[in-house]
Amino acid sequence: MASKKQSLLQHIASTTKLQELLAEHGNKPVATKAKVIGIHFQFAHHEAGNTDNDRVVAIAIGNDALTSTAVVLEVASLSAKEVIAGLKEQLEDPDTIKVTFDVGRAAKWLHRYGMTGVALTNCLDLQLVYRRLVNKKASKASLTDIASQLGGRTAVALEQEVATFSASLKPEAWTKSPLTTQILRNLVTSMQLYVRCYAVCGVEISKLPDVYTATYNKWCCAVAMLDDQRSSSSSSTSAAAQASGTRSQTKTLPSPPSPANVNVAPTSAQLTPPSSVLNIKYVLSTLKLLVLSNKKSLVQGSVPVVGVHFQFTREKSPYPGENDDDQLVAISIVGANPLDTAVVLQIDYLNPA
DSSP states (O other), X not given: XXXXXXXXXXXXXXXXXXXXXXXXXXXXXXXXXXXXXXXXXXXXXXXXXXXXXXXXXXXXXXXXXXXXXXXXXXXXXXXXXXXXXXXXXXXXXXXXXXXXXXXXXXXXXXXXXXXXXXOOOSEEEHHHHHHHHTOTTOSSOOHHHHIIIIIHHHHHHHHHHHHHHHHHOOGGGGGSSSOOHHHHHHHHHHHHHHHHHHHHHXXXXXXXXXXXXXXXXXXXXXXXXXXXXXXXXXXXXXXXXXHHOOSXXXXXXXXXXXXXXXXXXXXXXXTSOOTTOOEEEEESSOHXXXXXXXXXXXXXXXXXOEEEEEEESSSSOOOTTSOOOOOEXXXXXXXXXXXXXXXXXXXXXXXXX
16 A cells, blocks of 8 residues: 555656646646645644744645545745745645644645735634634644544544654754655645544534634735734734934835735635625734724724624534533624625634633
């Protein structure tokens, strides 16, 4: 089986090869027509650490079928423009379900890498599946937890294989190019693990649409948080420069990024906000500042009438006697004018006080 896995692998380590792959598969970096695929983002370090230094070294995409060909993109060897174009097309593809792990971390790296304006479609974060089906308080489930609770014996075996190999690697292994055959195989196994967990726990959109919506929101919030951090950092730097500057030595600093507005292109009714809303502000750690700047109001500007939506994890309230695992995940507020900025409060990131 090992040799078979290796023969069904396309290792893309040159921009020319990537361009050929994209041309052959509708500008998507895949070599399979499967309707469910896994996307594994391999980071250079196990823990996220400093966000600015957190980087992806390889991306594995494919299905877990033995007849399916997996693709591994060796990021450092490829044109960022081509990688972004292909991944954006794949992430927005309404005809495939994309299964991944820790989509927030991937979203932050992709945003720093240069990918913007992604209308994430039919994407599923296994951490959110675990939270929905196993432990509603688990904000960062590990792959070990996910495989053991959602994946069955085969998934557990795959996870142990991945964990054992990853533990044996030294950080410098990711600096060598091309990547070794053993590393490539491990990347593919990680991707296959995602698909296997999806197949076992059965989280189709029709059954648990809220998990797909939560994945979309997690992506947007991660990007908004990154923009918010950059904006705060730029503002602090600008203020410090003005305080310590002299008339003879004046530095012109770049303008800080605008507030974290995400312009969302419509995808499907389940996964995106209404198309009539042009701008959305995802509120993370800046709630208090937002309230003060708007005179104790959560809306942008003077709006006489607003709509308030409370998003819960469950589509329906529990029946009497049923286990009540429902919880509030987000609150959205918008005025009647389509030009108003909608505000989405991501509950997990905010202080209840």
